Amino acid sequence: MKSIGLIQVYTGDGKGKTTAAVGLAIRALGHGFKVCYISFHKNPEKWGYSEHAVLKKNGADVFALAGKHSLCNKRVHAASVREDCLKGLGFIKEILKGKKYDLLIIDEINISLRGGYLKTDEVISLLQEKPPDLEVVLTGRGAPVKLIKFADLVSRIKKVKHPYDKSIKRRKGIEY
Amino acid sequence: MKSIGLIQVYTGDGKGKTTAAVGLAIRALGHGFKVCYISFHKNPEKWGYSEHAVLKKNGADVFALAGKHSLCNKRVHAASVREDCLKGLGFIKEILKGKKYDLLIIDEINISLRGGYLKTDEVISLLQEKPPDLEVVLTGRGAPVKLIKFADLVSRIKKVKHPYDKSIKRRKGIEY
Numbered sequence: 503m504k505s506i507g508l509i510q511v512y513t514g515d516g517k518g519k520t521t522a523a524v525g526l527a528i529r530a531l532g533h534g535f536k537v538c539y540i541s542f543h544k545n546p547e548k549w550g551y552s553e554h555a556v557l558k559k560n561g562a563d564v565f566a567l568a569g570k571h572s573l574c575n576k577r578v579h580a581a582s583v584r585e586d587c588l589k590g591l592g593f594i595k596e597i598l599k600g601k602k603y604d605l606l607i608i609d610e611i612n613i614s615l616r617g618g619y620l621k622t623d624e625v626i627s628l629l630q631e632k633p634p635d636l637e638v639v640l641t642g643r644g645a646p647v648k649l650i651k652f653a654d655l656v657s658r659i660k661k662v663k664h665p666y667d668k669s670i671k672r673r674k675g676i677e678y
Numbered sequence: 679m680k681s682i683g684l685i686q687v688y689t690g691d692g693k694g695k696t697t698a699a700v701g702l703a704i705r706a707l708g709h710g711f712k713v714c715y716i717s718f719h720k721n722p723e724k725w726g727y728s729e730h731a732v733l734k735k736n737g738a739d740v741f742a743l744a745g746k747h748s749l750c751n752k753r754v755h756a757a758s759v760r761e762d763c764l765k766g767l768g769f770i771k772e773i774l775k776g777k778k779y780d781l782l783i784i785d786e787i788n789i790s791l792r793g794g795y796l797k798t799d800e801v802i803s804l805l806q807e808k809p810p811d812l813e814v815v816l817t818g819r820g821a822p823v824k825l826i827k828f829a830d831l832v833s834r835i836k837k838v839k840h841p842y843d844k845s846i847k848r849r850k851g852i853e854y
């Protein structure tokens with residue numbers, strides 16, 4: 503990144519958080535910046551998030567960490583999700599040390615915080631170790647107040663209307 | 679689009695409207711859907727929006743229509759902007775007739791409405807002509823209530839914090 507790197511947060515209950523991060527990744531890639539895209543609590547094997555494939559094809563490094571979530575799968579224990587999330591933070595710590603990227607996206611990390619799998623201070627401590635020119639984007643509903651205070655740019659995406667409310671199911675190419 | 683096509687609106691004063699639309703385009707392209715990405719009131723020659731280039735590279739058709747805006751350039755008359763916007767609607771009408779696409783994004787069209795260059799009824803009439811399986815995404819702050827009522831999915835992106843407030847200028851790869 504050729505300018506100061508900030509911390510961005512996209513939160514709220516509306517559609518557009520992950521897609522905003524993906525769009526930002528595309529914009530950065532278009533300028534030749536190096537992009538790392540990490541998702542938490544997503545299972546690409548099940549849903550085959552097509553945006554991950556396109557990001558990879560365009561030069562981003564893409565990783566899915568801590569794929570499980572105890573609310574989505576009752577057989578998954580919260581302790582094992584926390585363990586996976588902590589491993590994820592360890593992985594990100596190495597990414598930060600490597601200083602290889604201009605933009606780092608951590609999709610759905612707010613879900614780890616909301617679910618209590620990670621503590622806000624753990625995430626903030628990690629972010630404090632980021633290289634000064636690295637832009638970091640965090641997404642997911644329920645961003646804690648402390649994280650919002652810490653961040654430089656925060657957008658809250660409010661659902662005014664969503665077709666789920668009309669019982670229209672997740673649509674390929676739109677919701678995943 | 680292999681499912682029902684809806685109307686989505688991304689509005690509000692926060693960062694993430696255009697990038698959410700770009701991310702959605704990438705997701706759709708990843709599933710092999712045909713994407714048309716149109717921007718209003720943007721001047722790619724001046725700003726070289728890198729996301730347009732990446733969208734093109736990945737198979738989307740990209741058009742910048744009605745590039746001028748009388749608020750951004752005092753020498754531009756509102757009447758000529760309205761004329762350009764109406765031409766833009768004519769162009770989109772042909773796109774709808776062509777039935778070539780699965781996803782049509784009209785970036786910043788809400789700005790045409792907010793500026794009074796287009797009437798909400800003109801845009802809604804056009805949207806009523808869309809093929810049933812075409813998903814349409816409209817972005818820009820200040821979406822009128824009538825458009826919000828007409829749409830199926832609406833996200834309002836609220837600025838909680840933006841670095842512009844700290845006098846940090848537009849950054850390459852992040853804001854454009």
